[in-house]
Amino acid sequence: SSVELGEHRHYMHKEIFEQPQAVIDTLEGRITQEHVLVSSFGHQAEALFESIERVQIIACGTSYHSGMVARYWFEDIIGMPCQVEVASEYRYRNPVIQNNTLFVTISQSGETADTLAALQQVKKLKSKKNIPTLTICNVAESSLTRESDLTFLTHAGPEIGVASTKAFTTQLVALALLMTSVGKVKKMMSVKRETIIVKGLQKLPGLVKNALAHEDTIKEIAQSFADKQNALFLGRGTMYPIAMEGALKLKEISYIHAEAYPAGELKHGPLALIDENIPVIAIAPHDDLLEKLKSNLQEVKARGGQMIVFEDEMSNISSESGFRVVKTTTNVGRITAPITFNIALQLLSYHVALIKGTDVDQPRNLAKSVTVE
């Protein structure tokens, strides 16, 4: 069955390699050759999306990071205001939620106590305000699916490893479909743009496969982490939340302290940490922010930092520059790039943890699903 380990040493490794199929399964029946099927969010979805003016996303852990990527997409691609917050903060700070807000929870398990409590709290306001609720969830019969107006199931299949991998990837696919569906219904996106996004998503399983093919190179890079206590992950734009997710993975399974920073914020503190003992991992797609990122990397280099740069085939950060540069992907799409770059970071954490000999699938002190506060 799909929950057997097979040839893999750990569930996490198996789940990382299941991602091309998980993407295929999550797209199945949700797109046509050129269009998104808005009804995959439920038959009321079109009417509810029509009524909204903004999006509020709530989640925890890795699911929060997928929401953070989606915020960039909602505002950049369709111009719809989108906020994202961790559930444990949102539920206790008496947040102001405006009328006509789509309230989105994201969860692998559908049982995370804080996320569920945030949803229940918002539902109490519903008699006075138009706040449709949607959950993006990997478990069909769960508390979040039961309590939400709309459900979109990620078809990642059962995820056993405590550190989330394929669930995250399929959440991003779901959020790309959501942003495109809302954009389409609200006429905030052209038909041409919709088709470009759909074509990009169709290429995603292949792109993920290509990223996985870099495992041997990444395994070798992992060697230089085994004796380190700290690591810094840098990105800009959607690669900032991807850097956060990369840092979280490393913390969770290798117990190395890792932090993510938006690269432009380096000069406001973390530069003071840089020396030859702290590996700095930068995610460098060929996009509008690449030149800015490159100058941030020079700032690190000038202070003796050890840089590992993940780039795509067009970024062209020369290996002669004193950085360790790995081309982990071919693509530069705004939707597909964060998803494919993340694959390399998953593999990096996995191989660092292997070297350190930790319990990869059951890291100390952590639970797969946190159902109590």
Ligand code: G6P
């Ligand atoms: C726990 C897990 C994480 C997960 C988080 C949110 O902390 O260890 O991997 O991201 O809960 O879980 P959810 O099921 O709501 O996505």
